[in-house]
Structure formats: structure tokens, C-alpha cells
Amino acid sequence: MRVLIIDDEKNICSSLSGFLEDLGHKAEACFDGGAGLQKALEESFDLIFLDVKMPVKNGLEVLENLRKVKTEQPVIMISGEADLQTAVTAIKLGANSFLEKPLNPDKVHLEVKNFERQFEMMREVSNLKKLIDYEYQLIGMSASLGRIRDEIKRAAPSVGRILIYGENGTGKELVAREIHQQSHRKNGPFVKINCAAIPKDLIESELFGHEKGAFTGAIKTKKGLFEEADGGTLLLDEVGDLSLESQAKLLRVLQENEFQRVGGTSTIKFNTRIISATNKNLQDEIRRGAFREDLFFRLNVVPIRVPPLRERIEDIGILARHFLAAYSEKNAKKLKSISEQALLPMLNYPWPGNVRELKNFIERLVIMTDDNEIKLETVMSLLPETRAGKSRQDFEVDERIESQSLKEIMESYERKILIHEYEKSNHNVSRMAKELKTDRPNLHRKLKKYGIKS
The missing domain is CATH 1.10.8.60 (Helicase, Ruva Protein; domain 3)
Incomplete structure (x- = not known):
């Protein structure tokens, strides 16, 4: 980790720097509060040791000013004249920990170890977010992708239901996620279900939930995905694979904008945007009697076709x-x-x-x-x-x-x-x-x- 020490006592800076470097970290020091604050604001540090008592600008002032800009910066306050009130004030201003001088090497080591673990976790989360960003981007400059981006831009702010067509692997879920991100529901949940992967006997429970004792194995009440996605978006992936019985139940729910859990009697209203996706030609499915035409009209308000590669x-x-x-x-x-x-x-x-x-x-x-x-x-x-x-x-x-x-x-x-x-x-x-x-x-x-x- 890169560590900054702000303390007017040079011997403290020297000994603490040496100790941290022995632990494998890179340490830098500033000998007054003003210079330390400027360095902390202009550069990036994983941890800061900040002395309370310093001339001109004391540690509490530095901490207060630092927190106005860098709210998540880890800071350990250190003081040779510590009292309970000072420690409480420091914690209220946003200090992560408080150590008394003379510094105990074991306590310093323990605190640094804790922040080291937090630092590693934060780095893993950051890397994971990068990979997620990689996973969920619509990449390309083709005219067909430009058309899809335009359709997303137009459809996302609306309340209309969307049906996404495309072969397996074309990126239908990416399109659905992009619609969610550009909609007014972007701060709500994005929930998806693969209708082809759920047995028809369980699909109703998955979508609408069930009450305790509704069937064998229902040992507690469970929310369905319509409730989980409340205030956000629910993606019904491979909707063309739903059984006719399940289609009838879904149609009724979409018509009435309410449902009952399996085994329940109370009616639950929902505020969820429905996006559907399929790799099938639903018009053909309708002609052969495998998909309900009335459900198709409910889902197909805004059709978007994702082209094959x-x-x-x-x-x-x-x-x-x-x-x-x-x-x-x-x-x-x-x-x-x-x-x-x-x-x-x-x-x-x-x-x-x-x-x-x-x-x-x-x-x-x-x-x-x-x-x-x-x-x-x-x-x-x-x-x-x-x-x-x-x-x-x-x-x-x-x-x-x-x-x-x-x-x-x-x-x-x-x-x-x-x-x-x-x-x-x-x-x-x-x-x-x-x-x-x-x-x-x-x-x-x-x-x-x-x-x-x-």
C-alpha cells in the first residue's frame, strides 16, 4: 500500500516510515498539516496516519477538510495527548481509527493489516466492476448496432413493454440491461429469469412467489420475481418456451397488474417493467398453436431485433x-x-x-x-x-x-x-x-x- 504520514515530529515520521517499509509498504511523510492536506488531496494514498496536535493546521482541521473531498479515504489519527473527547470528535469527523503515542508496533501492525485486507477487497471489487462493465457493454460500430442503440434510446424512457428477438448468443440480455440503465428505473433492481430453464410446475412460484405450506417443500413464504423486481425491470428470457398454462397466468397478471402468491389469498399490486426476449419466431409459434396471440400483443409493444454476428x-x-x-x-x-x-x-x-x-x-x-x-x-x-x-x-x-x-x-x-x-x-x-x-x-x-x- 501507499501510505502518507502527516506529523510535525520528524522522529515519529522516520520510525513509522521504516516500520511500514519493513512490512512491504511505501511510506511518505509531511511535517505540517497544510502541506499534508495538499498532498493528500492532490495524490492517491491507500492509508493516512494523521497527528492531532500540529502547529498552524491541526489534525482535526486537516481531517475535516479532507473529508469534504475524499469521503472514503482511510485515516488513522495518532496523538500523544489523547483524551476521550478528542477521539470522539475525530471519529465523528470521519477517522477510521485512533492510536495513542508512543505508538505500539503490534497495534500499528494490526491496524495496517486490517486496512490491507480492506484494500485488497476494494481492489477485487474494482476489478470485478471492470469485468462486469466489459460483460455488459454493447460493442460495435455497425449500422445494425447503431439502429439498436437508437431504438433503445427511444424505448427506454417509455413505459411500454419490449420484446427482444434474436438468436442465442446475440446479446439480448445486454440490450435489456441497456434499456434498464437508460430508463427512469435504473436505480431499481434488474431481475431476469430464463423461462426455458424452470420446470413448468415451478414457474408460477418463481414468478409470483408462494406462501408457507402452499405445496410440499414450501417451508416458508417466498417472494416471487415480480416482487423482487418491484420498482425496476423484470426480463423474461426465452418467453417463447413458456407452457400455454403459464402463458395464461402471465397474461392475466399483465392485464390486471396484480397477482396472488401460490397458496395465497391476498392480491399484490406490482410496479415492474416487463421486458421479454426470445430466440423463436413467435408468429410461427402462434400459427402452430404453441403461443397465445393475446399474450404476444401484450408483450410486443416495442419489438427490437438483435442481428446475428x-x-x-x-x-x-x-x-x-x-x-x-x-x-x-x-x-x-x-x-x-x-x-x-x-x-x-x-x-x-x-x-x-x-x-x-x-x-x-x-x-x-x-x-x-x-x-x-x-x-x-x-x-x-x-x-x-x-x-x-x-x-x-x-x-x-x-x-x-x-x-x-x-x-x-x-x-x-x-x-x-x-x-x-x-x-x-x-x-x-x-x-x-x-x-x-x-x-x-x-x-x-x-x-x-x-x-x-x-
Whole structure:
């Protein structure tokens, strides 16, 4: 830890500094309150030892001024003329502890140990928050992601229910979390449930809770997720997998904006925003009688479609580098880079598992690669060949390509794919769109952009 000692007695500063350095910490000293306060405000310290009695500006004044700016700064007050009132005043002003002079080495060691543990915990929390931030960011610069960001911006402040469509691994939960963060409910809870993972006999209890004795095993009253998410957002993930019976109960709750716990008789009102997500085509499910049309209309106020990764290949390089940074830190490895040549087979691979599969693949690269730069050979050896569909030679880069930017390489590669598919479909754009699993307006724009079709 980095420790600051503020004391007008130089022998105290010297002996305490030496003791702390013997414990493995870095110690610095200031010999008056004014200079110590300035240093504490301008620089970052993990712990401060602050003497009470000093000329010009005493320790209590320093502490009071410090707390106006750095409310969480750990401070141990020290004094040779301590009395109970001084100690109480120091604690009220925000001191974390109080030690009497002459300083007892065992007590100093114990206090430092305690702060050391707190420091480690804070650092772990900080690292965890960074990883969470990495996990829950919408990363990319593609037009389709720009469209989603715009839809989120419009929909989030409203009270309308939202239905998010997309294949597995596309980031439907990320979109839901972003909607929550941009909504007026951002300070409330964000609660999610995977409807496909809960047995149909238990889904009602999970959503609405149960009373003690409602069924075998209900040994105490339990709140449901509608209550847990009160004042916030509830994500019903894979809502298309709910049984028809569960759909009927959910519909009734959404219509009346109230529910009863399983085995209960009292009615509970709720203030929860419902966001649903599915990897199914609910219109098809309705046609085959597997999903209620009236529930669909209740949930589908604002539909948002999250495209598969193969429809936003321009984001693959950005995502790859983002995950490289995240997983290098998570696995305590030096930050790795990836060559533009190594990205080429990743642009060709269809990523059936979408962003989730790409994320797992990048973590595998971080763990299995010793070099600081990830090269083409490594990517080709770990990427499933049957899906990549090409050999290493297909991705050898000549001098002309090496001089191009990643954007130029990707556009050139995309143009080749479109020309190939355009000829293969005999210039039938509808058939081509179906084959590439993209929408026709987007395909028309790209064909026009690359001069393939006027």
C-alpha cells in the first residue's frame, strides 16, 4: 500500500516510515498539516496516519477538510495527548481509527493489516466492476448496432413493454440491461429469469412467489420475481418456451397488474417493467398453436431485433480486441494484440453461437497463446475448420492487402462474398437475402454500395 504520514515530529515520521517499509509498504511523510492536506488531496494514498496536535493546521482541521473531498479515504489519527473527547470528535469527523503515542508496533501492525485486507477487497471489487462493465457493454460500430442503440434510446424512457428477438448468443440480455440503465428505473433492481430453464410446475412460484405450506417443500413464504423486481425491470428470457398454462397466468397478471402468491389469498399490486426476449419466431409459434396471440400483443409493444454476428461482420474485429483486453486482465496475462491477417478467417467463420461463441473463442486464444500477438496460424489451429471452410493458404495476405486498413480488407472481403452469392442466386435478391439470412433493404444498400447492382 501507499501510505502518507502527516506529523510535525520528524522522529515519529522516520520510525513509522521504516516500520511500514519493513512490512512491504511505501511510506511518505509531511511535517505540517497544510502541506499534508495538499498532498493528500492532490495524490492517491491507500492509508493516512494523521497527528492531532500540529502547529498552524491541526489534525482535526486537516481531517475535516479532507473529508469534504475524499469521503472514503482511510485515516488513522495518532496523538500523544489523547483524551476521550478528542477521539470522539475525530471519529465523528470521519477517522477510521485512533492510536495513542508512543505508538505500539503490534497495534500499528494490526491496524495496517486490517486496512490491507480492506484494500485488497476494494481492489477485487474494482476489478470485478471492470469485468462486469466489459460483460455488459454493447460493442460495435455497425449500422445494425447503431439502429439498436437508437431504438433503445427511444424505448427506454417509455413505459411500454419490449420484446427482444434474436438468436442465442446475440446479446439480448445486454440490450435489456441497456434499456434498464437508460430508463427512469435504473436505480431499481434488474431481475431476469430464463423461462426455458424452470420446470413448468415451478414457474408460477418463481414468478409470483408462494406462501408457507402452499405445496410440499414450501417451508416458508417466498417472494416471487415480480416482487423482487418491484420498482425496476423484470426480463423474461426465452418467453417463447413458456407452457400455454403459464402463458395464461402471465397474461392475466399483465392485464390486471396484480397477482396472488401460490397458496395465497391476498392480491399484490406490482410496479415492474416487463421486458421479454426470445430466440423463436413467435408468429410461427402462434400459427402452430404453441403461443397465445393475446399474450404476444401484450408483450410486443416495442419489438427490437438483435442481428446475428454474421450480419455485422464489421464488428468482429472491434469485439475481438475488446474481449482480448477483458480476458487478458481476467486471466492475469499481458494484454495481447491480434494481427489483421489473423482476423480474416474469423470474418469468414459463420459464428453459429454468435457473440457468445466469439467471446469464448477469444478467451481460448488468450489462455492458449504464449506470444504477445495472436497470429493467423493460432487462429486457424483453434477455429473449427469445417465451419471456417478454408485452409491457411486461403488467408495468406499479399503485400497489397498488408498495406490496407482493416476496414478496407473487410469491405473487400464482403464485396467478394456478395458477388459470389449474387451470381449463385442468379441475381435474385430475395433468394440471396434468405441464403445470407439478412433483410432485403440492407442487402440492396450493400449491393448498391459495392456497385454490384445499380
